[in-house]
Amino acid sequence: xxxxxxxxxxxxxxxxxxxxxxxxxxxxxxxxxxxxxxxxxxxxxxxxxxxxxxxxxxxxxxxxxxxxxxxxxxxxxxxxxxxxxxxxxxxxxxxxxxxxxxxxxxxxxxxxxxxxxxxxxxxxxxxx
Numbered sequence: 001x002x003x004x005x006x007x008x009x010x011x012x013x014x015x016x017x018x019x020x021x022x023x024x025x026x027x028x029x030x031x032x033x034x035x036x037x038x039x040x041x042x043x044x045x046x047x048x049x050x051x052x053x054x055x056x057x058x059x060x061x062x063x064x065x066x067x068x069x070x071x072x073x074x075x076x077x078x079x080x081x082x083x084x085x086x087x088x089x090x091x092x093x094x095x096x097x098x099x100x101x102x103x104x105x106x107x108x109x110x111x112x113x114x115x116x117x118x119x120x121x122x123x124x125x126x127x128x
Contacts, residue, residue: 033045084101085100
């Protein structure tokens with residue numbers, strides 16, 4: 001259970017109901033947040049409900065389709081990208097919270113194999 005808001009701006013006590021973003025709500029899928037860092041067109045992360053057994057190449061294809069709405073995407077699409085991962089397991093050991101832990105995705109590996117878990121944050125930016 002989690003601490004609940006009492007409706008008058010105060011927190012206290014435990015909730016008497018399950019929260020709606022728990023892993024059991026999405027099972028067998030997971031919720032993954034993706035964020036193109038420092039992009040003014042996409043100033044916040046997007047959430048994707050995906051299978052943990054999805055291959056990275058398919059997940060990246062989803063990201064490319066979504067982020068292609070940015071008029072600059074076609075100019076940077078073929079450039080190398082820097083990827084970062086934040087999960088519940090590594091969140092407390094990250095020295096720079098704007099980024100996360102650098103990681104190199106492998107196209108044929110699944111999200112599960114890459115350590116991408118429920119409510120993980122995948123952050124990325126074009127390599128300079």
